[in-house]
Amino acid sequence: MGSSRSERSSSKGNTASTGDTASTGKERTRRTQPRAASLYGSAPDHSRVAVLLIDVINDMEFPGGKALAARARSIIPKLAGLRQRARRAKVPVIYANDNFGRWRSDFSAQVQHCLRDGVRGRELAEALKPAPDDYFVLKPKHSAFYQTCLELLLEHLGATTLILGGVTTDSCVAFTASDAYLRGYALRVLRDGCTAIDARHHRAALTHLQHALHAEVVATDRVSLRGASATRRPAP
Secondary structure: OOOHHHHHHHHHHHHOOOOOOOOOHHHHHHHHOOOOOHHHOOOOOOOOOOEEEEOOOOOOOOOOHHHHHHHHHHHHHHHHHHHHHHOOOOOOOEEEOOOOOOOOOHHHHHHHHHHOOOOOOHHHHHHHOOOOOEEEEEEEOOOOOOOOOOOHHHHHHOOEEEEEEEEOOHHHHHHHHHHHHHOOOEEEEEEEEEEOHHHHHHHHHHHHHHOOOEEEEEOOOHHHOOOOOOOOOOOO
16 A cells, blocks of 8 residues: 555655755755656656645554544544545645554555554544555654655655645644744645644644644635645745
8 A cells, every 4th residue: 555656755765864954055956956856756746735644544552542533533524525636636645654663664564554453543544545646754753854755755746835634733733834834835734634632732733833833724625725836935
């Protein structure tokens, strides 16, 4: 399960830390390279906007997981509908998933674990399991940018706007949004397409993302799939 093109780009991209700030010279060199040249054809799409689904392939087998699995049921139809819209509009869908400490595993194994092992997160994984042409990155910590190839992938896709959904609003979604903001991406966070263990924490996180990161907090069925700008804004 998962995209073979994503697998190749992930394995190559993870050799470098996206948490490090590149020098101006390196940035200039990367911008002058032919698009996707260093990804060996693994990122053929081009879109100013990308959908980022965070930790939706999740066994929920942790403290608070039972409550989270129950609350996550409400986001399933929202994210499933958005994913269909994105595919019709040829907007790339990227799965950013924790490896949950399974260092000898990969994304395909994580999908199968959630589908076959009777875990709490099976319903979410079954409804949102990736298609062969979706992208994915495995993240070792909270942010989808930290020590992953996500920034490189987005650069080659030409994305300037990110639509964020998944779990949890106050943790991995928030950390990913913060790192995206520092990198100059415009943010659209799905009010009803992400959730947290506690509804109060979900609401507080959305308020923070809206005010501190200037994120557009929007309902899933109303989110625009058009990019905000042709280029990323300068980092603050």
